[in-house]
Amino acid sequence: MSSVNLKQLAQALDLSVSTVSRALNDSYEISAATKEKVQLLATQLGYQPNPYASSLRRQQSKTVGVIIPEVANNFFSLAINGIEEVARQNGYHVLIYLTHENFAQEQTIVQHLANGRVDGILISVSGETQDAAHFAKLRELNLPTVFFDRVCEQTDTASITTDDYDSGYRATHHLLERGCRRIMHLTLAQHLSIGQKRMQGYLDALRDADVAFDPALLVRGGHGSDHNTALVQQLLEQDPSIDGIFAAVESLAIAGYRACQATGRRIPADIKIIGFSNLEMADLLNPSLTTIRQPAYAIGREAATILFQGLMKNRPILTSQSQELKSELVVRASTGGLG
Amino acid sequence: MSSVNLKQLAQALDLSVSTVSRALNDSYEISAATKEKVQLLATQLGYQPNPYASSLRRQQSKTVGVIIPEVANNFFSLAINGIEEVARQNGYHVLIYLTHENFAQEQTIVQHLANGRVDGILISVSGETQDAAHFAKLRELNLPTVFFDRVCEQTDTASITTDDYDSGYRATHHLLERGCRRIMHLTLAQHLSIGQKRMQGYLDALRDADVAFDPALLVRGGHGSDHNTALVQQLLEQDPSIDGIFAAVESLAIAGYRACQATGRRIPADIKIIGFSNLEMADLLNPSLTTIRQPAYAIGREAATILFQGLMKNRPILTSQSQELKSELVVRASTGGLG
DNA sequence: CTGTTAGCGCTTTCAT
DNA sequence: ATGAAAGCGCTAACAG
Numbered sequence: 001m002s003s004v005n006l007k008q009l010a011q012a013l014d015l016s017v018s019t020v021s022r023a024l025n026d027s028y029e030i031s032a033a034t035k036e037k038v039q040l041l042a043t044q045l046g047y048q049p050n051p052y053a054s055s056l057r058r059q060q061s062k063t064v065g066v067i068i069p070e071v072a073n074n075f076f077s078l079a080i081n082g083i084e085e086v087a088r089q090n091g092y093h094v095l096i097y098l099t100h101e102n103f104a105q106e107q108t109i110v111q112h113l114a115n116g117r118v119d120g121i122l123i124s125v126s127g128e129t130q131d132a133a134h135f136a137k138l139r140e141l142n143l144p145t146v147f148f149d150r151v152c153e154q155t156d157t158a159s160i161t162t163d164d165y166d167s168g169y170r171a172t173h174h175l176l177e178r179g180c181r182r183i184m185h186l187t188l189a190q191h192l193s194i195g196q197k198r199m200q201g202y203l204d205a206l207r208d209a210d211v212a213f214d215p216a217l218l219v220r221g222g223h224g225s226d227h228n229t230a231l232v233q234q235l236l237e238q239d240p241s242i243d244g245i246f247a248a249v250e251s252l253a254i255a256g257y258r259a260c261q262a263t264g265r266r267i268p269a270d271i272k273i274i275g276f277s278n279l280e281m282a283d284l285l286n287p288s289l290t291t292i293r294q295p296a297y298a299i300g301r302e303a304a305t306i307l308f309q310g311l312m313k314n315r316p317i318l319t320s321q322s323q324e325l326k327s328e329l330v331v332r333a334s335t336g337g338l339g
Numbered sequence: 340m341s342s343v344n345l346k347q348l349a350q351a352l353d354l355s356v357s358t359v360s361r362a363l364n365d366s367y368e369i370s371a372a373t374k375e376k377v378q379l380l381a382t383q384l385g386y387q388p389n390p391y392a393s394s395l396r397r398q399q400s401k402t403v404g405v406i407i408p409e410v411a412n413n414f415f416s417l418a419i420n421g422i423e424e425v426a427r428q429n430g431y432h433v434l435i436y437l438t439h440e441n442f443a444q445e446q447t448i449v450q451h452l453a454n455g456r457v458d459g460i461l462i463s464v465s466g467e468t469q470d471a472a473h474f475a476k477l478r479e480l481n482l483p484t485v486f487f488d489r490v491c492e493q494t495d496t497a498s499i500t501t502d503d504y505d506s507g508y509r510a511t512h513h514l515l516e517r518g519c520r521r522i523m524h525l526t527l528a529q530h531l532s533i534g535q536k537r538m539q540g541y542l543d544a545l546r547d548a549d550v551a552f553d554p555a556l557l558v559r560g561g562h563g564s565d566h567n568t569a570l571v572q573q574l575l576e577q578d579p580s581i582d583g584i585f586a587a588v589e590s591l592a593i594a595g596y597r598a599c600q601a602t603g604r605r606i607p608a609d610i611k612i613i614g615f616s617n618l619e620m621a622d623l624l625n626p627s628l629t630t631i632r633q634p635a636y637a638i639g640r641e642a643a644t645i646l647f648q649g650l651m652k653n654r655p656i657l658t659s660q661s662q663e664l665k666s667e668l669v670v671r672a673s674t675g676g677l678g
Numbered sequence: 679c680t681g682t683t684a685g686c687g688c689t690t691t692c693a694t
Numbered sequence: 695a696t697g698a699a700a701g702c703g704c705t706a707a708c709a710g
Contacts, residue, residue, distance in 0.1 A: 018682080052456075052703080055704095077412070225623065345687065368695060392686070394702095
């Protein structure tokens with residue numbers, strides 16, 4: 001493709017291919033004079049090494065695969081930003097794959113990457129994923145993998161997460177502190193560790209405050225923002241005692257907000273809302289919406305950094321390298337909004 | 340990496356490497372019996388062809404590069420979704436590169452891709468890009484390229500855009516129709532065709548309505564949401580006659596909204612806002628914000644489709660394949676909000 | 679310091 | 695219908 005290759009360079013310079021190769025790779029066994037000559041001509045002719053030839057020979061691709069459920073979601077977008085940046089700095093390329101929250105797709109993708117196309121994998125598991133057999137294969141093949149945000153607890157690789165339990169606790173505590181006693185808990189993926197931990201934080205905060213937990217307040221949303229809004233709205237109408245909403249996912253925070261509006265509840269006078277959201281817009285537009293912000297960009301960077309360190313030093317990636325980054329409680333409303 | 344390769348399969352089956360290769364590629368010159376035998380063992384052993392070996396030999400990578408300014412932006416996120424989907428359907432892989440709106444990075448990335456790593460490129464140019472020399476090289480190398488959203492008018496490849504002029508006109512018309520006469524125009528990248536077209540729509544709408552254009556109402560924002568808010572706020576305070584805001588970019592629509600709040604202007608009673616935004620959240624959260632929604636996902640799909648058609652049929656990608664997709668004016672407020 | 683040679687794993691003529 | 699052999703472009707022993 002790039003028209004000019006090593007052989008041509010070698011011929012033009014009357015050198016052997018290996019000398020040229022070594023000169024370009026700045027090998028210590030090539031004279032400074034030759035190096036210069038070679039590099040000069042190489043840049044003149046715009047020589048670009050064929051990545052596939054060297055990948056084949058070196059048995060490494062300088063490429064990582066990123067597998068995520070969806071990219072139209074601010075958390076993952078920001079994470080990709082972090083990942084791409086670190087990759088670039090380390091001379092790596094980034095292949096992107098989307099599972100669309102579909103387990104079968106996730107399996108296929110993982111399997112497709114187990115052929116040397118990538119040197120390592122960064123993954124946030126799909127909402128449907130329960131079985132971890134496909135990850136076992138990655139270990140077998142010794143393909144370094146780092147989980148981020150939505151981790152798979154069954155395998156023993158490194159993972160970068162947010163302080164899900166803790167932030168779930170804090171969020172609930174925040175509402176309790178403001179007088180809420182009947183807090184609706186909105187969640188999507190109950191069987192994902194991320195959902196479970198957030199909910200456990202919610203439950204423990206209630207318990208520590210001696211507030212009874214009512215299972216009726218546990219709501220599992222689905223996909224489709226209008227559907228969720230209707231669902232919450234219905235529950236609000238059924239139970240006027242509800243005075244708080246804790247949404248474990250951004251989309252559900254919005255749904256909760258809209259449902260409150262639809263039922264005429266005033267925020268924060270009648271009801272208070274707190275929700276996970278990585279969308280700065282959300283609280284910029286609407287300060288009455290208190291949010292839990294995950295350090296998405298940092299998570300991407302951290303996950304990538306751990307992966308690359310393992311790759312460069314050719315060391316296995318250990319569970320001990322796992323980290324839990326802190327999320328932030330963002331309260332915008334100065335005028336006693338929800339804050 | 341994947342441990343098992345053609346040679347091993349061949350030995351195990353007592354066949355030649357070429358036969359096995361052909362069998363797996365479903366060649367017509369292999370007996371049905373052999374094919375079956377081969378394919379059976381291949382799946383049993385979990386054979387995965389080495390992508391780099393076949394890329395090297397075939398001189399094609401089954402990979403496309405996507406170059407965008409940023410991914411933490413709903414438009415590009417959605418576009419990637421569309422691109423990835425189409426790529427997957429066609430057996431292509433997607434490499435992601437971010438320019439961070441930086442021209443130098445864009446040049447480097449483009450140059451790095453001109454070595455056979457990708458079979459084609461999908462690109463949305465950085466805000467700084469004025470010079471198109473680096474794209475000329477792509478043409479030289481015959482590397483199929485499709486521009487999307489932020490196109491480069493100097494080259495003659497296909498491009499997928501939104502109806503920027505038209506939507507700029509319609510947005511402005513919308514405000515004029517509601518009585519606005521002093522409409523502030525907020526823009527980021529004035530020299531990008533996308534910014535120019537939107538502004539031209541604005542100007543023409545004013546002219547057609549016989550409303551004088553005041554250059555003082557033209558505001559060029561920068562990066563940093565707080566900075567932009569302060570800028571707009573200052574202008575609003577200086578000029579109380581301003582009764583409308585047209586934001587050519589989502590972030591500026593938010594800045595405008597916040598500035599209005601800060602200066603005590605009521606929306607839409609005192610001032611009306613309309614802005615480009617691909618964030619459904621924005622108008623869900625705040626129905627008084629009328630938005631122009633681009634068909635981001637469709638743009639991604641369309642751009643990718645054109646690229647792949649060219650790649651598969653080995654045909655050049657022509658300007659004639661360019662398309663302009665329609666954007667949508669989203670008015671949420673039923674209660675006479677801004678709508 | 680430089681050249682010769684082998685080979686990464688696959689595809690594809692060319693032969694049989 | 696199958697096999698032998700060449701070669702994609704590069705790197706890395708091994709010589710010298």
